[in-house]
Amino acid sequence: MGIFSRYAEEVPCTVEVSHRFESLHAHVRFNNGAVIYPGDEVLVHGKPILAAYGELIVEDRQATITRASALERLWTRMTGDFGFMELCEFSFSDEVTL
């Protein structure tokens, strides 16, 4: 990992999208156990996965993990905490006036 340079990694992944009454969720799992670090970016290849209502889609796809540079990683670690309000989004909307 360079101080300024980023690099990309191709990994196989499994996506699971559930658009059902009993569960609404969407997850990506990296099949080779790749770990995401602060500031990394993940892009799942291919067409958008559009699960219709009532559908559960499990698909194998490729993903690109763009690893953050050391500097970016440090920066994300230092500043990430300030975005904590996102974790508290209990039925708030971003708009002050609708």
Added chain:
Amino acid sequence: MNATPKALEAEYAELAIQTQQETQALATETTLLNPRFYTTDFDEMDRIDVTPVRAEWDKLIDQMRSDPNKAHFKKNAEWDADWDGMEPKLKREFIDFLVSSCTAEFSGCVLYKEMKRRGNNPDICELFNFMARDEARHAGFINDALREAGVAVNLGFLTKAKKYTYFRPKFIYYATYLSEKIGYARYITIFRHLEANPDQRFHPIFKWFREWCNDEFSHGEAFALLMRTDPKLTQSFANKLWIRFFLTAVYSTMYVRDHARPEFHKALGVDIEWYDQEVFRKTSVIARQVFPVELDIDHKRWLPNLRRMRDAFGLMDEGKKQGGLAGWIKAKRGAVIAAATFVSLYTIPVIRSEPPKNVRLEPAY
């Protein structure tokens, strides 16, 4: 292209299907769910040892495993939604309420699932697995209510580039603990109010709030236990300041954001300020189980500063919408007022207490 009649036919058929889909897409409003993705110090989380709270921990996990709300999230004859009869302004605010609730549940699910998957600590993984299950179930239930209103959620975000944000574990504990407990207080306050005033219940989803918020309550309990495994998290000087900071930021944000939905609260017959104070009061009483400090919401500087905060955010919003230099100045003025107001709220003397020996609570409101 040299197409045979058969191929042409197939192409037309495909076109027809496409057009049909487009028409359907027009008839429904689509909302792209846009959850954020987080990462944390998983090694630190793996080192959590629940031994000091083992007895209480096992009891809570057993309760979650038994899944008491499994049968609760089903629609029955009590579900009597009438979207057509709803006043447009109210409908708009109510849909916004549902979409943001759905996003919150959904994001919680993504976060918890991620923690479950990446952790190696069996106690922690089991907990996050149950919490992810509950959040996905809640999101599904809200999503179904939205569908009836002609709002479809789009889960296509997965194939867009996503950046991972980092939070230290303790920030996740403070924020999610508060978020779950406030979620409980918000839901139960609305439920009790509508129980006393059933004529103001303009949508059936509120009837489900009582059992629903018990999930939020027990998730909060789990974080309370986690914080108890390491006394430094709530007792050190710096962390007490952090807790105070979190409480101030979360309470004031809630006040500002709730005021963005006047029609929604009017229809419920709820005065927003009364409602928010009620939610703060319940949350503060509950949070004594783990936080050694509590905000003084009856202090004479509290409400006037919250109102000032709301106006400052209004100014920022106006400025942004207005644009140009004048708009920019207005927005900056709002930001300066908001910052000063925050300092004023933050420095209101807090109420100190000694958290009880036994941390566990049961929902009592």
